[in-house]
Amino acid sequence: MDRKEFLSLIGLGATSIFAATCLGGCSKAASGYTGSAPSNVDISLDLSLPVNASLNTSGGYLYTGGIIVAKTTAGTFIAVSQACTHEGVSVQYQGPNQRFYCPSHGATFSNTGAVTAGPASVALKQYNTSLNGNLLRIYS
Ligand code: FES
Numbered sequence: 001m002d003r004k005e006f007l008s009l010i011g012l013g014a015t016s017i018f019a020a021t022c023l024g025g026c027s028k029a030a031s032g033y034t035g036s037a038p039s040n041v042d043i044s045l046d047l048s049l050p051v052n053a054s055l056n057t058s059g060g061y062l063y064t065g066g067i068i069v070a071k072t073t074a075g076t077f078i079a080v081s082q083a084c085t086h087e088g089v090s091v092q093y094q095g096p097n098q099r100f101y102c103p104s105h106g107a108t109f110s111n112t113g114a115v116t117a118g119p120a121s122v123a124l125k126q127y128n129t130s131l132n133g134n135l136l137r138i139y140s
Contacts, residue, residue, distance in 0.1 A: 033088040037081035037125035038066040041140040045069070048134040055136065059095020067127060068093060068100065069138055072111060077129040079138045080113035085122035100124060 043065055045052045054060035055077065061070035069079045070093035080100060082090050089104035099116060100109040108117040113124030130137045 061093035079127040080124035086120040
């Protein structure tokens with residue numbers, strides 16, 4: 001074997017390895033997210049603190065403990081699991097549209113977490129909320 005044949009063999013080997021890796025990594029199932037929503041939740045947020053200030057604005061939202069908490073345009077507080085049920089990307093709240101939206105592939109969820117557009121097919125988990133003075137409680 002001369003040098004040219006040797007390099008050709010190495011090049012072919014590297015290409016084969018790359019192709020095998022890509023095929024394995026690219027063949028992920030469309031609904032590959034297998035995470036679970038937080039359970040036994042009991043979180044209190046002080047809305048007078050700057051860190052929670054986004055919840056003082058209609059349409060504002062924040063993340064805490066794997067949960068997205070939002071204030072609707074009607075002034076109520078809602079909370080659902082943060083991870084999109086499609087592949088686990090954090091959903092966002094779109095106040096004017098009254099929905100949760102996944103920026104990854106465009107799935108949308110209602111204010112209660114129900115799927116309104118795919119590719120997600122499983123609802124976000126909804127949590128209870130109650131407001132006592134400045135303390136917002138999120139619980140399951
Ligand atoms: S991760 Fe795909 S729609 Fe959310």
